[in-house]
Amino acid sequence: MDKIISLAKRRGFIYPGSEIYGGLQNTWDFGPLGAEMKVNIRMEWWKKFVREREDMVPVESALIMNNKVWEASGHLANFTDPLSECEKCHHRFKTDQLEKDECPDCGGNLMGSKQFNMMLKTHLGATEDKSNEVYFRPETAQGMFVNFGNVIDSSRMKLPFGIAQIGKSFRNEITPGNYIFRTREFEQMEIEYFIPVPQNDAVWQGYFELWRTEMKNWITHLGIDADEIYELEVTKDELAHYSKRTIDFEYKFPFGQKELYGLAYRTDFDLKNHNLKYRDTESGEEYYPHVIEPTFGVERTLLAAMCSAYTEESAPTSEDGGEDMRVVMRLPAWLAPVKVAILPLSKKQELSEPAKKLASDLRKEFTVVYDETQSIGKRYRRQDEIGTPYCVTLDFDSLNDGKVTVRDRDTMVQERISMDSVGEYLRDKLL
Numbered sequence: 427m428d429k430i431i432s433l434a435k436r437r438g439f440i441y442p443g444s445e446i447y448g449g450l451q452n453t454w455d456f457g458p459l460g461a462e463m464k465v466n467i468r469m470e471w472w473k474k475f476v477r478e479r480e481d482m483v484p485v486e487s488a489l490i491m492n493n494k495v496w497e498a499s500g501h502l503a504n505f506t507d508p509l510s511e512c513e514k515c516h517h518r519f520k521t522d523q524l525e526k527d528e529c530p531d532c533g534g535n536l537m538g539s540k541q542f543n544m545m546l547k548t549h550l551g552a553t554e555d556k557s558n559e560v561y562f563r564p565e566t567a568q569g570m571f572v573n574f575g576n577v578i579d580s581s582r583m584k585l586p587f588g589i590a591q592i593g594k595s596f597r598n599e600i601t602p603g604n605y606i607f608r609t610r611e612f613e614q615m616e617i618e619y620f621i622p623v624p625q626n627d628a629v630w631q632g633y634f635e636l637w638r639t640e641m642k643n644w645i646t647h648l649g650i651d652a653d654e655i656y657e658l659e660v661t662k663d664e665l666a667h668y669s670k671r672t673i674d675f676e677y678k679f680p681f682g683q684k685e686l687y688g689l690a691y692r693t694d695f696d697l698k699n700h701n702l703k704y705r706d707t708e709s710g711e712e713y714y715p716h717v718i719e720p721t722f723g724v725e726r727t728l729l730a731a732m733c734s735a736y737t738e739e740s741a742p743t744s745e746d747g748g749e750d751m752r753v754v755m756r757l758p759a760w761l762a763p764v765k766v767a768i769l770p771l772s773k774k775q776e777l778s779e780p781a782k783k784l785a786s787d788l789r790k791e792f793t794v795v796y797d798e799t800q801s802i803g804k805r806y807r808r809q810d811e812i813g814t815p816y817c818v819t820l821d822f823d824s825l826n827d828g829k830v831t832v833r834d835r836d837t838m839v840q841e842r843i844s845m846d847s848v849g850e851y852l853r854d855k856l857l
């Protein structure tokens with residue numbers, strides 16, 4: 427984990443939040459490469475789960491919603507953790523994680539356990555009193571439920587169909603940590619998949635299995651092997667207040683096996699509480715649809731993909747035929763923050779000019795870096811470390827034969843192809 431954190435900082439994936447002012451605990455900023463990766467994750471998810479499906483429509487709802495939403499959804503009453511507070515230092519601890527009946531920080535007496543709501547509070551408007559207290563959403567899900575009627579009326583969708591959303595959620599987590607794994611501000615990609623009232627268990631279980639397969643396929647698409655994932659059947663007493671069945675997809679992170687994604691059967695809990703019915707246009711029947719909910723965290727996706735892709739291996743050096751250790755991020759090409767690096771062998775204008783022109787042409791379709799500093803061996807290693815699938819090198823022969831060398835990140839095999847065909851070559855490999 428330390429190696430990944432240090433690489434992520436050094437190369438511009440992830441920085442500590444507010445760093446120049448001493449940081450702000452458990453907040454993180456995404457640098458040039460991290461920001462590119464997050465866009466890739468969102469875009470790929472959107473393409474697979476929204477655009478390619480005829481049974482899915484997206485929404486983008488407000489982060490702050492009417493308090494009545496949280497009353498109806500059960501979050502005001504149930505989205506809580508039991509906490510114990512120290513009489514002396516007033517630090518709070520999760521009751522179920524305490525080993526002794528005393529404060530782990532100062533040894534003081536603990537007051538009785540109290541329920542602590544995890545929603546992040548703020549005030550709308552100039553005054554700060556109870557009347558204008560509001561919450562940042564703890565899940566994107568409710569924005570999809572409350573717009574169920576609007577979507578039906580405006581889009582003519584018929585059951586079964588889903589509403590999808592990508593956006594930030596906020597939770598006043600008591601124990602944030604493990605790098606970007608658990609933070610108070612994070613991003614979710616969620617689907618609420620609405621189905622008719624199931625006549626028996628087999629019906630909702632059928633939809634549940636379909637989404638389970640979709641989620642597994644997505645995980646594979648991230649470059650994560652099946653043996654790195656554990657599907658945990660959440661026990662009855664651990665289920666969220668809205669769920670009848672949940673499977674957590676746990677990833678074997680370097681700091682332990684922990685939840686990556688979740689799949690829940692929310693029954694008609696939400697639509698019933700918001701009193702939003704569906705009218706079957708053929709039978710005229712009105713009822714509360716049931717819901718299967720696949721949910722994905724963006725930051726956990728990024729972290730799991732990076733952990734899975736990070737590889738150290740012994741590899742031949744370009745210069746002297748010896749071997750050294752190379753770090754290579756074997757990310758799937760669609761997820762890599764940079765798709766191609768253009769590397770002229772010399773900084774001389776006769777090479778840099780056509781190399782810059784090639785980079786600028788390719789930039790219309792791909793994320794490209796141009797790098798002319800240091801030895802070619804070092805430049806290759808720099809690209810391996812951030813997962814760039816292809817490097818294109820121009821040398822003095824290129825000026826005569828119009829050809830360039832394309833190097834593959836994983837096999838390190840080099841091919842000589844015509845400069846004019848680089849775009850087509852990459853399109854073929856990457857799109």
Ligand code: GAP
Pocket residue numbers: 564565566567597599606607608609610611612613614616685686687688719721722723724725726
């Ligand atoms: N709407 C259902 C829901 O919110 P959840 O299991 O509480 O379910 C869904 O959260 C996903 O959001 C998790 O599987 C995880 O990927 C991500 N997530 C939840 N809390 C998080 C946190 N504090 N930091 C980062 N990601 C988080």
